Amino acid sequence: MNLRSLLSAAMSVMMAFGLLFAGAAFAAEPQPWQLGLQDPAGSIAEKATSLHNMLLIIITAISLFVLALLVYVCVRFRRSANPNPSKTSHNTVIEILWTVVPVLILVVIAVPSFQLLYYMDKTKDTEMVIKVTGNQWYWNYEYPDEGVSFDSYLVDEEDLGEDEIRLLSVDNPMVVPAGTRIKLLVTGNDVMHSFFVPSLAVQIYSIAGRINEAWIDVPEGTKKYYGQCNQICGVNHAYMPIVVQALNEADYAEWLLNAKEEFASAEVPSETLLASAN
Numbered sequence: 001m002n003l004r005s006l007l008s009a010a011m012s013v014m015m016a017f018g019l020l021f022a023g024a025a026f027a028a029e030p031q032p033w034q035l036g037l038q039d040p041a042g043s044i045a046e047k048a049t050s051l052h053n054m055l056l057i058i059i060t061a062i063s064l065f066v067l068a069l070l071v072y073v074c075v076r077f078r079r080s081a082n083p084n085p086s087k088t089s090h091n092t093v094i095e096i097l098w099t100v101v102p103v104l105i106l107v108v109i110a111v112p113s114f115q116l117l118y119y120m121d122k123t124k125d126t127e128m129v130i131k132v133t134g135n136q137w138y139w140n141y142e143y144p145d146e147g148v149s150f151d152s153y154l155v156d157e158e159d160l161g162e163d164e165i166r167l168l169s170v171d172n173p174m175v176v177p178a179g180t181r182i183k184l185l186v187t188g189n190d191v192m193h194s195f196f197v198p199s200l201a202v203q204i205y206s207i208a209g210r211i212n213e214a215w216i217d218v219p220e221g222t223k224k225y226y227g228q229c230n231q232i233c234g235v236n237h238a239y240m241p242i243v244v245q246a247l248n249e250a251d252y253a254e255w256l257l258n259a260k261e262e263f264a265s266a267e268v269p270s271e272t273l274l275a276s277a278n
């Protein structure tokens with residue numbers, strides 16, 4: 001293979017990757033052969049993705065620097081080039097440098113990292129509440145202010161509709177109004193589960209007897225965001241996906257009206273629930 005055909009092969013591989021990523025753009029579900037994170041949706045996911053991108057640059061630079069040092073040492077001080085090794089055991093300047101520089105790098109990383117942690121923790125400025133309960137093996141979504149509660153099951157492969165996705169689509173998605181800050185109260189009914197929607201950058205354990213809080217702000221637009229339980233929770237762990245369906249305000253109001261009839265639940269203890277959330 002000459003240099004030219006090697007170059008054109010490399011180019012076509014890169015183009016294939018480019019197409020792959022172009023295909024993955026704007027998707028809120030995993031793509032075949034996808035590398036990297038799903039496209040961020042909402043302010044938390046955007047911040048998390050930019051932190052990830054910054055860290056990727058830093059760790060790549062550190063790895064390349066260490067690799068270069070190793071290569072230099074191996075070549076420069078190999079036995080044949082350096083038959084009489086130096087007996088040096090200390091170098092104060094270098095020892096201070098290799099302590100202080102990593103500390104500075106960690107401080108640089110800590111600032112945006114803590115900012116994001118505290119931002120994600122601010123559940124009190126939210127506009128509505130959804131209680132999410134993990135069960136073996138399905139999710140239950142409860143809208144305590146509306147008296148609506150329903151279960152969300154995987155759609156079996158033989159029942160899949162046209163635009164439904166194998167192992168990811170559910171019969172009743174968690175419907176949310178777009179452009180709203182939503183508090184999630186996440187709990188469990190049996191074993192440990194975990195509510196994980198990658199494109200919204202939300203991942204939180206669902207544990208029986210405990211309520212964990214998180215919040216999401218789903219961006220404007222009608223769209224489905226896909227996720228899965230990501231705490232190994234038993235034989236059907238892989239079959240309890242999550243679908244967050246964002247609707248515009250009018251469509252959400254209409255859905256809510258229908259849902260109140262369809263999923264009316266007498267046993268939603270809304271006062272108790274909200275009291276325990278505050």
Ligand SMILES: [Cu+2]
Binds near residue numbers: 134
């Ligand atoms: Cu689970």
